[in-house]
Every structure is written in structure tokens, then in C-alpha cells.
Amino acid sequence: MKGYDVVIVGGGPIGIACGLEAKKKGLSYLIIEKGPIVNSLFNYPINMQFFSSSDLLEIDDIPFISKEVKPKRNEALEYYRRIVTSNQLNIHLFEKVTGIQKNDDLFHISTEKDSYSAAHIIVATGFYDIPNRIGIPGEDLPKVSHYYKDPHFYASQKLVVIGASNSAVDAALECYRKGAEVTMIVREPEIGQRVKYWVRPDVINRIEEGSIKAYFNSNAKEILEDAVIADTPEGTLRIPNDFVLALTGYMPDFEFLEKLGIQLSEDEKRLPHYDQETMETNVNGLYLAGVICGGMETHKWFIENSRVHAPIIINSILKKQGQKVNV
Numbered sequence: 001m002k003g004y005d006v007v008i009v010g011g012g013p014i015g016i017a018c019g020l021e022a023k024k025k026g027l028s029y030l031i032i033e034k035g036p037i038v039n040s041l042f043n044y045p046i047n048m049q050f051f052s053s054s055d056l057l058e059i060d061d062i063p064f065i066s067k068e069v070k071p072k073r074n075e076a077l078e079y080y081r082r083i084v085t086s087n088q089l090n091i092h093l094f095e096k097v098t099g100i101q102k103n104d105d106l107f108h109i110s111t112e113k114d115s116y117s118a119a120h121i122i123v124a125t126g127f128y129d130i131p132n133r134i135g136i137p138g139e140d141l142p143k144v145s146h147y148y149k150d151p152h153f154y155a156s157q158k159l160v161v162i163g164a165s166n167s168a169v170d171a172a173l174e175c176y177r178k179g180a181e182v183t184m185i186v187r188e189p190e191i192g193q194r195v196k197y198w199v200r201p202d203v204i205n206r207i208e209e210g211s212i213k214a215y216f217n218s219n220a221k222e223i224l225e226d227a228v229i230a231d232t233p234e235g236t237l238r239i240p241n242d243f244v245l246a247l248t249g250y251m252p253d254f255e256f257l258e259k260l261g262i263q264l265s266e267d268e269k270r271l272p273h274y275d276q277e278t279m280e281t282n283v284n285g286l287y288l289a290g291v292i293c294g295g296m297e298t299h300k301w302f303i304e305n306s307r308v309h310a311p312i313i314i315n316s317i318l319k320k321q322g323q324k325v326n327v
Helices: 013-024 073-086 166-177 200-208 254-259 290-294 309-320
Strands: 002-009 029-032 097-103 106-111 115-123 158-162 181-185 213-215 219-223 227-232 235-240 243-246 286-288
Touching (some): 002 309, 013 029, 013 073, 013 290, 013 309, 158 166, 166 181, 166 200, 286 290
Parallel strands (some): 002 029, 115 286, 158 243, 181 213
Antiparallel strands (some): 097 106, 106 115, 219 227
16 A cells, blocks of 8 residues: 555645645645546536636646636646646546545545555545535436536527526527527526626626526426426426526535544535634544535635645645745
């Protein structure tokens, strides 16, 4: 069993940042990622444009050059991939962690392929893997997806988009422009203020002109093979359709965190317990990094404001080892 100073679970931007910092400070490390490099970004919609500018997505002061101020998914994939390969980071891809146990002062990590030990663990797994389910009949029909990839698939189809987040609005606009007949079902009375400021007027205008149909203050109640039943201010409606995109957000893997012994708040936010000065959880030697720190408040943490977690955590580990920290 190979041992490390630190094992990083998650090979997204923040996991990569932690690996870079560990390498710079001379720590032995391993990044374990269940999919490809920056798996979550890879699974984003193919045409997605970031809310943040490229400089705010940079890690370790490595310049991120993009064609526009706000880069797109393919540019981010190129940027983070080149960081991993050019720095020869120690990363195992397509290797899922199946369990982590702590015995005495060592963590024992089991994966689908191997096992490892580490004095410290950094969990940087994000929140994109588990969708917030609506919990209505028909949600598991083949026509329903909680992830959106490419608008071409929905051309000439009747599409219902449930939700009004950034991902839902992007999907509605892109699919409408590729020839889909788009209907949005939105719980709130309007398109939310968190929607990207250059996109929000676009979708509002498309709704007002009738290009996209939207039912506000409404809820999907049942999904049928050929329709969606929705409660709306106009009454209960049967909306004929071919496909449903239920884009109602995502959540961290709370079960995984609880198995690690991390305490979660008992309210609906389910905030994990950690020391904000070190990012160490209530489990000694176990750290959190990135958006997973926000529990259900997935809008609180982004790459731009959590990239600082990497030096904070690595400095904490160095102090535990009795090494001098150079800030």
C-alpha cells in the first residue's frame, strides 16, 4: 500500500490547485478523480460560458488566456488539462474512491482499483454529481434528464425545462434557437436575479415575445410519456411534450461526508463543520476545499473564491508536521 502525506479526493480545479500547492511545498500527494480531468466541467453543457472572467478562474497564478473576457467550457478544459500535464501532477483518473477509514493517525483509502494510506485527506469533490430531484411521478422516465449537454438533440422537439437557474435558462435559449418548442415551468414569480446578467434580458425578451412559453408560480406535478402535468396560476394544465430537462440544481454527496465522520448542520443548509482558518473538519487531518464547503448553499462557493483553500490547507498540514511556512 503506497503512502502519502496527503491524498486529494476530486480532480476538479480546486483539487488540482491543492495538488500544485502540495508539490510546490514538497509534500508527497495523490489526486484521485473518478472521471476525466475536471470531470464536472467536462459534463457541463457543451456551449457553456462562465459567469467569471478568465483571470478569476486562474489557479497558482498561471495565466488563463481566453478569446472573450468570460471563457467557455472548451477553453477551461484546455487550461486545466494543460496545467495537469505540464506540471506532471500525480493524478489517478477514472478511479472512484469507495471508502476511507482512519486508524490511529493514518487514513486508509480504498478505490475501485487500489488502496492507499495518507496522513491527511482533502475532499474537493464539488456538488455536480447528485441532482436535486423533484420527487414527482414520472421523473425516472427515459425522456427526463437532470443534465443538459447539447441543444442539437432537442431540435424540432417539444421540450419542457423545469427550473430557472443559469443552466435552465441557458438550455431554454439554446434549444429554442436550435428549433425546439420550449416551455419553462418556474416555481418563482420571475427569472431569478442570479441568472447571468447578459443572459437574463435575453430570456425575458424571448418569453415576452412568446418565442419561449413560461409558466411562473408553477410546479410540475407529474410527467407522462407524452406530456407534463403542471399546477399553474391558470389551473392544472397538460403540456404536451417529447422531452423534459429537470434542471433544479445539484447537491454534494452528504452520505460520503457523513461516512467520513464530518458533522453537518441539522438545518436544511446541511453545512459541513470546518475551521475557516485551516479548512480542517471536526475529523483531525481531514480537510474540505471548494464548493463542497457550502452544503446546500451551492451558490456561495465558486472557483474564484475557493482557490485560496489550497494554500490555506497545505500550510496547515506543514504546520502540523512542524515545518516552517513561507507565505
